[in-house]
Amino acid sequence: MTTRHRGLRRLGWTLGGVAAVAAIVSIVTTSTPWPSALLIRSVFEKGADATVAELNRHQSSTPVTATLDVQYGDGSAGGNTTLDAFSPQGGGGALPTVVWVHGGAWISGAKENVDPYLRILAAHGYTTIGLNYTIAPEAVYPTAVGQLNDALAYIQRHAAELRVDPDRIVLAGDSAGAQLASQLDVLTTNPDYAHLLGITPALQPHQLVGTVLQCGVYDLRRMADLDGIAAWGFKVALWAYTGTKSWSSSYEGTTMSTIDFVTSDFPATYISGGNGDGLTWIESIPMSQTLQRAGVDVTTRFYPASHTPALPHEYQFQLDSPEAQTSLDDTLAFLARVTG
Numbered sequence: 001m002t003t004r005h006r007g008l009r010r011l012g013w014t015l016g017g018v019a020a021v022a023a024i025v026s027i028v029t030t031s032t033p034w035p036s037a038l039l040i041r042s043v044f045e046k047g048a049d050a051t052v053a054e055l056n057r058h059q060s061s062t063p064v065t066a067t068l069d070v071q072y073g074d075g076s077a078g079g080n081t082t083l084d085a086f087s088p089q090g091g092g093g094a095l096p097t098v099v100w101v102h103g104g105a106w107i108s109g110a111k112e113n114v115d116p117y118l119r120i121l122a123a124h125g126y127t128t129i130g131l132n133y134t135i136a137p138e139a140v141y142p143t144a145v146g147q148l149n150d151a152l153a154y155i156q157r158h159a160a161e162l163r164v165d166p167d168r169i170v171l172a173g174d175s176a177g178a179q180l181a182s183q184l185d186v187l188t189t190n191p192d193y194a195h196l197l198g199i200t201p202a203l204q205p206h207q208l209v210g211t212v213l214q215c216g217v218y219d220l221r222r223m224a225d226l227d228g229i230a231a232w233g234f235k236v237a238l239w240a241y242t243g244t245k246s247w248s249s250s251y252e253g254t255t256m257s258t259i260d261f262v263t264s265d266f267p268a269t270y271i272s273g274g275n276g277d278g279l280t281w282i283e284s285i286p287m288s289q290t291l292q293r294a295g296v297d298v299t300t301r302f303y304p305a306s307h308t309p310a311l312p313h314e315y316q317f318q319l320d321s322p323e324a325q326t327s328l329d330d331t332l333a334f335l336a337r338v339t340g
Helices: 003-009 018-025 034-056 115-122 143-157 176-189 191-197 220-225 228-242 251-256 278-293 322-339
Strands: 064-071 082-088 095-101 127-131 164-174 208-214 269-272 298-301
Touching (some): 034 228, 082 115, 082 143, 095 143, 095 176, 095 322, 115 322, 143 176, 164 176, 176 191, 176 251, 191 251, 208 322, 220 251, 220 278, 269 278, 269 322, 278 298
Parallel strands (some): 208 269
Antiparallel strands (some): 064 082
16 A cells, blocks of 8 residues: 555545455445445444544533534435534624534535534634535435535524624535535635536625635546545445446536636635545645635645655544644634634
């Protein structure tokens, strides 16, 4: 395994040894992505539990108010269209707001996975909101994008009760959540893209003052550069999420590749990835370069390939490590700058 691919172990492809890998590979010829996607989901869920436990060890002593399981949709998707909101205790005025989309390869994850991280950010004077959306294979693209746009509309309508400053919103996400956050960014700032998706943006461009993108996917064509179990896992996840095996050459793959729809109106961006994460080299760094060429205000945190230890996918949540602490400091400095 090359240095750039080591980090994909954190992406869910550490499957418990050769026996688990064999079990997955034995399913690959099935005519439906469901069995493989659910097996991958179970692996992700174990990893998410460990991440939450680590994040909880780093909670601030600053008390935070939590408003949990708020239904932002019409209820037809059950608990899939809910949000959690956090803000520092005391006072009731509007605060600059970070809206976070969780990761999980589009087929797993929940807002609870990032709640500890959002509590940490909230303790520094922000309202932070974690969003649920219907994951695949239970729903296919672009269901999640529409739901998340609905969530932004709900947040704007209920800004006062959620302590949200609707003119100082930062969209953020990790992994697949970063891809989805970047879609909301281009949906909001590129009218031609909104037309292609057939979705009316819930926000105006001036309301987005920044975006935080951790370890995301922004160019689906580059996913072919991955190999081994990582490449297979992504093919399963994207088949489940898009509903088609030919996602790379379809409407789905094209419109998910937000790198092609960046304009100068894209919000100021903090983008990062670990040197041991293959996605950093083929996704995050090229996306940062594309944003810079478009004239976007970009802040990056990347490490050379030789950095040790090799930092895995979503290393930012491993707050036991100094590199993750540095990323947190970067994020807080970025938020302070773009929200004023």
